[in-house]
Amino acid sequence: MVRLYIKRNLxxxxxxxxxxTDNYSLVEALVSHMSEIDEKxxxxxxxxANLVNxxxxxxxxxxxxxxENFSKFSCNAHSICDSELRPxxxxxxxxxxxxxxxxxxxxxxxFEEQMAxxxxxxxxxxxxEITISYIETAGSTLTRQKSLKEQYLFHCQCARCSNIxxxxxxxxxxxxxxxxxxxxxxxxxxxxxxxGKGFVCQKCLLLRSKExxxxxxxxxxxxxxxxxxxxxxxxxQAAIELYxxxxxxxxxxxxxxxxxxxxxxxxxxxxxxDVEIWREALNYCRLIVPVYQRVYPATHPLIGLQLYSQGKxxxxxxxTKEAVSSLIKAFDILRISHxxxxxxxxxxxxxxEEARAEASYKQLALH
Numbered sequence: 459m460v461r462l463y464i465k466r467n468l469x470x471x472x473x474x475x476x477x478x479t480d481n482y483s484l485v486e487a488l489v490s491h492m493s494e495i496d497e498k499x500x501x502x503x504x505x506x507a508n509l510v511n512x513x514x515x516x517x518x519x520x521x522x523x524x525x526e527n528f529s530k531f532s533c534n535a536h537s538i539c540d541s542e543l544r545p546x547x548x549x550x551x552x553x554x555x556x557x558x559x560x561x562x563x564x565x566x567x568x569f570e571e572q573m574a575x576x577x578x579x580x581x582x583x584x585x586x587e588i589t590i591s592y593i594e595t596a597g598s599t600l601t602r603q604k605s606l607k608e609q610y611l612f613h614c615q616c617a618r619c620s621n622i623x624x625x626x627x628x629x630x631x632x633x634x635x636x637x638x639x640x641x642x643x644x645x646x647x648x649x650x651x652x653x654g655k656g657f658v659c660q661k662c663l664l665l666r667s668k669e670x671x672x673x674x675x676x677x678x679x680x681x682x683x684x685x686x687x688x689x690x691x692x693x694x695q696a697a698i699e700l701y702x703x704x705x706x707x708x709x710x711x712x713x714x715x716x717x718x719x720x721x722x723x724x725x726x727x728x729x730x731x732d733v734e735i736w737r738e739a740l741n742y743c744r745l746i747v748p749v750y751q752r753v754y755p756a757t758h759p760l761i762g763l764q765l766y767s768q769g770k771x772x773x774x775x776x777x778t779k780e781a782v783s784s785l786i787k788a789f790d791i792l793r794i795s796h797x798x799x800x801x802x803x804x805x806x807x808x809x810x811e812e813a814r815a816e817a818s819y820k821q822l823a824l825h
Contacts, residue, residue, distance in 0.1 A: 459510050459527060462550070463519065484552030490529040491611040503528040533610045538569050541802035542763055549574075560589035560616040561602050566759060566795045579757040579794055589616070596717055596753040598631035629660075634753065638713045640666040647713060671711070678707040694733050701726050720749045727767075740771040762791030766806060769813070778817045785810040 466482040468474040495503075507524035534555040537545045551574040554567060564580040567590050582588060593605045599622045606614050621627040632647040639646045639659040646661025656667040681704050689697035701722055708719040723742050730739040747768060750761045769784030789803075789810055796803050 459506070459524065459531070460513055462527065463510070463514055463516065463524075467516065479553045484556075485527065485530065485550070488530045488534050488552060488555055490526045491533055492526055492529050494611050495529060500525070536567060536574065538572065540569070541796060541800065543568075543759060554590075557588055557590050559592040559606065559610070559612075559614065561591065561595050561599075561614060561618040562616060562755070563589045563591045563595075565590050568759070568795055570800055575797075577795055577797065579755065596634070596720070598635050599627055600631065601635065632660075633713050633715050634717050636713055636716070637666065637671055637711060638709075638716075640664050640670070645714070674707060674711045678704065678711060681707060689729070694729055698726065698729050698733070701729070715749055715752050717753070720746065720753070723749075731767075736771055736774055740768065740775060743768040743771060757791055757794050759792060759795035762788045762795065766792065770809070773809075773813050773816075778813060778820055782810070782813045782817050785813055 462482075462485070465474065469476045469481065492500075503525040504521070506528055507521045510524050511519055511521055531550060534552070535548045535550050536554060538547045538549050539545050546569075549572065554574050554576060557565070557567075557576065564578060564582050564586070565576050565588050566579050568575050568577065576588070576590065578588075592610055593602060595602065597605070599619050603614055603619060603622075606612060628649070629647055632649060637648045637657055639648060639662060641659070641662055641664050644659060644662045644664070646659040648657035648659055648666060651658045651665060654668075656665050656669075657671065658665050681700070685700050685704060686693065686697055705719070705722050705726065708716070708722055712719050723746050727739055727742040727746065730736075730742065743764065747761070747764050750758070750764055754761055765784050765788035769781045769788055772778075772784055773781035785806070789806055792803060792806065798807075
């Protein structure tokens, strides 16, 4: 906030240039949602505004305006991520904040160092609105709407959210956040039994009792409470075993495309990569990719990044032909979200060419 006001003053004094994308009027135009903030949050913003005023000691500074800007930060700032979408910090990009949210966006926000870049991930017809997603879109409509209301203080009415309560939305929610069929070979989703006996599979009509679901859920809760959020290097192996126990319980409880199971496997993949257990890491990569393809749009960068990891692991383990296939799929997705001229994409392109050359050499050696 201090930097924002210093910059505004320097631009007013013509020390720094005012540009179309970098001027204070863009901040003034942002929505603050001040009327929807509770008293406790308002008091916090007022205290922070007072501290900013003490630091700056500018005669023209308005305390209410600073407090309002803190509220604008809260619901307009973006996470600055690296090329692999790992958060590095936050920043206010007023021009990007003008772009509205959709749970089925036609564009994606990525960062090239500290520069915000918006790229189309779908065909956008003339006069259509450009949209990005403000949140993680893998989740039921109720989960997404709750997240948007808590962080951005608005109720989403995008095309995807307007389907709430319709058959497809009910099915989607049951798959992403619901239970699996009692028959392990069945891929159906479960809905509550009207008589309250449990949950009925919508594919094979098999009933899964409330008691069975409750007992599994309690076991899972007990084990999950012991799981460390960020295990130390010495505890990694123990954490891996604990998360594998969680995974086994989740496999019994949740649908194979469920978000909780996907998140556990993501954690296991990261820990296995950290301790360099490459074969198991690859196995988890291959389990995660189909789930990503189910919960994200076909051109979502997370699918591309997961395929990139899979390709690198396959190559490392001597599966060159499979590596080439994975790296090609990764490149085809990531060139849409990341462009083709960034250092990250140049590195991916070089890896792909190298893997292709190695695969050709192996094929010649076989002949």
